[in-house]
Amino acid sequence: MGSQAWIAAAFGILLFGCVPASSPHRPTEFSGASALEFTRQLVALGPRDSGTDGAQRAARWIAQRLRELGWQVEMDEFKDISHDVQWTFYNVVAHRRGARRDRILFGAHYDTKRGIPPPFEGANDSGSGVGVLLELARVGANWRWPCDVTLAFFDGEECRVAYGPHDGFHGSRRLAQRAVREGWSRQVRAVIVVDMVGDRDWTPTLPLNAHPAVLTALLEAAQTLGLRDRIRLAQGSILDDHQPFLDAGMPAAVVIDFQYGSRPGANDYWHTPEDRMDKLAPQSLEWTGQLILEAAWKLVGYPKAAHDSTPRSDVDR
Numbered sequence: 532m533g534s535q536a537w538i539a540a541a542f543g544i545l546l547f548g549c550v551p552a553s554s555p556h557r558p559t560e561f562s563g564a565s566a567l568e569f570t571r572q573l574v575a576l577g578p579r580d581s582g583t584d585g586a587q588r589a590a591r592w593i594a595q596r597l598r599e600l601g602w603q604v605e606m607d608e609f610k611d612i613s614h615d616v617q618w619t620f621y622n623v624v625a626h627r628r629g630a631r632r633d634r635i636l637f638g639a640h641y642d643t644k645r646g647i648p649p650p651f652e653g654a655n656d657s658g659s660g661v662g663v664l665l666e667l668a669r670v671g672a673n674w675r676w677p678c679d680v681t682l683a684f685f686d687g688e689e690c691r692v693a694y695g696p697h698d699g700f701h702g703s704r705r706l707a708q709r710a711v712r713e714g715w716s717r718q719v720r721a722v723i724v725v726d727m728v729g730d731r732d733w734t735p736t737l738p739l740n741a742h743p744a745v746l747t748a749l750l751e752a753a754q755t756l757g758l759r760d761r762i763r764l765a766q767g768s769i770l771d772d773h774q775p776f777l778d779a780g781m782p783a784a785v786v787i788d789f790q791y792g793s794r795p796g797a798n799d800y801w802h803t804p805e806d807r808m809d810k811l812a813p814q815s816l817e818w819t820g821q822l823i824l825e826a827a828w829k830l831v832g833y834p835k836a837a838h839d840s841t842p843r844s845d846v847d848r
């Protein structure tokens with residue numbers, strides 16, 4: 532180590548000494564290896580194209596995992612028209628009650644893009660999002676949440692031809708409209724959607740079509756976790772499952788790594804047979820899980836572990 536580096540290191544230690552070494556509420560229990568295993572098991576079920584037996588099989592499998600983890604689960608079967616054909620979709624929605632009646636919602640789609648030849652697995656798009664949310668369900672089952680929490684697994688994110696009012700986002704539009712109709716949309720403090728987050732070269736983008744408070748929380752969370760350098764702010768919009776929630780007046784954002792390819796900056800694995808498990812890394816899923824949890828805590832306050840009965844000043848803000 533050269534002298535300059537040594538001085539920098541010593542200065543770093545001094546600075547670090549001014550802040551708590553670690554918070555007991557940091558989302559360190561979130562395991563990328565476990566999230567990857569959830570993803571692997573989902574992918575092993577086969578294609579999950581909306582309107583097929585494969586999608587229904589995937590929805591039932593997700594619902595069963597959530598029930599085993601102790602969440603209250605609803606399988607929301609509904610019909611929607613796409614290109615003059617009526618299709619059946621399945622949203623899987625899991626709830627846990629928190630200390631307050633406001634709510635945070637995490638979402639990911641589980642359907643695969645239709646028409647991609649084998650060996651397409653939809654591992655990253657969006658088996659990865661499902662893996663992250665199921666791992667969140669596993670660790671979150673042991674917390675006393677500061678507010679109500681909803682995990683939404685959307686069907687019908689992928690469009691058949693081109694995104695429009697009747698093509699794509701069927702599941703997220705369904706849940707956003709239900710939130711308004713059922714009167715709980717006003718209680719939603721944040722909707723955080725994840726999609727394509729397992730790429731080994733983890734460089735997520737935060738697009739501009741997002742609520743400023745949620746966007747800020749995600750950026751601050753990245754800073755807290757030392758991940759800020761990996762995250763790009765997009766110059767424009769990216770349409771994803773958060774958009775119907777924005778359209779319905781709820782604060783929403785998406786975390787999406789839209790550089791999924793054979794070299795940095797490329798997206799040539801997206802919607803191709805190359806989207807397979809061998810492209811994913813547990814570290815990427817772990818960073819994603821920690822990022823969205825840390826952002827959530829910044830928005831709604833920290834949870835307490837079930838065994839932790841010590842009152843804390845940062846719990847009830």
Ligand SMILES: [Zn+2]
Pocket residue numbers: 644656689802
């Ligand atoms: Zn896709």
